[in-house]
Amino acid sequence: MIDIRLKVFLSAAMNLSFTKASQELFISQPAISKHIQELEREYNCRLFDRLGNRIQLTHAGQLLLDHARKIQQDYQQMDYDMNSLQEKVAGELRVGASTTISQYVLPGIIADFHKRFPDIRITMLSGNSREVETALREGRIDLGMVEGIVRRPELKYHPFMDDELVPIVRTGGRLAKYDTITMERLRTVPLVLREFGSGSLDVLQKALETKHIALTDLNIEMNLGTTEGIKHYVEHTDAMGIVSIQAVRDQIYANIFKIVDIEHLKFERQFCFVEKQGASPKLQSKFKHFITSSYKS
Template identity: 30%
Template sequence: MDQQLKVFVTVAEKKSFSRTAEELHMTQPAVSQYIRAFEETMGTRLLERTNKYVRLNKAGEIVYHHAKEIIGLYEKMHNLVDDLTKKARGPLTIGASHTFGEYVLPWIIATLQREYPDIEPEVIIGNTTEIANLVDTHQLDAGIVEGKLLNHHLELQPLGNDFMYAVASPDHPIFNHGNELLELEATKDMVWIAREKGSGTREAMDEMFEQFEFEPVRLMQFGSNQPIKEAVKAGLGISLLSRWAIQKELEYGELKMVKIAGLPFERQFSIITNSPFQTKALEVFTALLRSHQLLRAFE
């Protein structure tokens, strides 16, 4: 890979010539020389730098975005060629949406490390939209997401079903009349606690509301599953969460399932990639993912 490109990306991320020199085991003057040469090649300044800061300008942001994609493609190309004569090993970058990444993926990664210790996994957790964008720009080898995907040119393969349930605090007024089966409309005046837009869990909740032609009076939004569960336990409202996210809380009596007609809501976990070619590391990870007993636990 072109060293100028690597130095530029590192400076952009470290926001420092000295930290870049330390990271790449170079001298600071060498880093400055690479940046000057790269800017001359591009025909414009890419970094604004003073004694106090180093940051990308508008042209630099464009170059940085594409440089990350080029580096990702280069590394993938190198690993694919390397795999022709070697066993599964080397870096493997995996992205996962919050529910899968927080509650399922760690167990699968642990199995991967036991069976293939030469694979070096790196995991990034984000919402479905964020993970799809990183796979699309070749910054991730693969992603595991929930629900539908707007980026249709990515290759999407079903991985397994997930079931989502309405939950509330055991002390929530919705249980005042016992634990009988309710219509969703009975929750109309109650607070529903939701994930942010772009999340697969939020998409499922919106789809459920649309399916039942239901609109809550008030929606409270949080950025991940854990604060949602804490808010529900505190009695702030009701939420729709994956079976994976609520197992312990149901077992310990911290949350209680609300029996609503038409639930649980079913959705799908899928694995997404952006190339027909896969490294051996990705091949064995995908095979392990499909066969792992954890994914079969609720089927």
């Protein structure tokens, strides 16, 4: 029901790309341009500056974006409330989740949520914790789910699930003979870790600091952008990876990987919902309650 021109403008403005807006909305790029031009004619101003293959918001475009975000939030709440009159739960929810959560925690729960609430449309953005928080601040998502321990003061966080990072090696590799290694040996073991900006690396860094060890003290062989990348790398080398237990349960049971403990060191954390400050809209609250209840059960 929201004006299609406004929906197109929001997508183009938040992606700063007509091409990405076209892909996101499944509308042809000429149609994207047409809707933007109609808005520009209606308000007699340019909304974007075209810089070669790039676009950027003009002052008028930024003003329209600020209003469009508020309209979108009001529309989502209206959609939810009006459907509730018929005892029907419906609406649209844009969720962002950090890599571990989106790959290993959410798929089954989201499937159950869709069965329970088929009229709620969920779109998912995946990235590291920093990217999810940035998307939330920029209004590209309504709710984030992150794995880091760094907190931004302008956002609010609520834990919903406990997690632990575990050191893994390939079964049959030279490190598999150890059940536990010392802190000193950890300094020499070739490691493959997540990239900077990931919640996993934040947790690892903070835990090491309690033992007066910096990341630069370690033998980091490689930083990779995904947990799956780390798993594949470890499976074919004698390096050690440090990943969420959620990501390797099946491979541990299948004897592909072995957990090697590090003496006197644990990497524990919590997965958290992250939102903008203020009250949570009803649809977000329902989704959070479902996720939390699913985990507890």
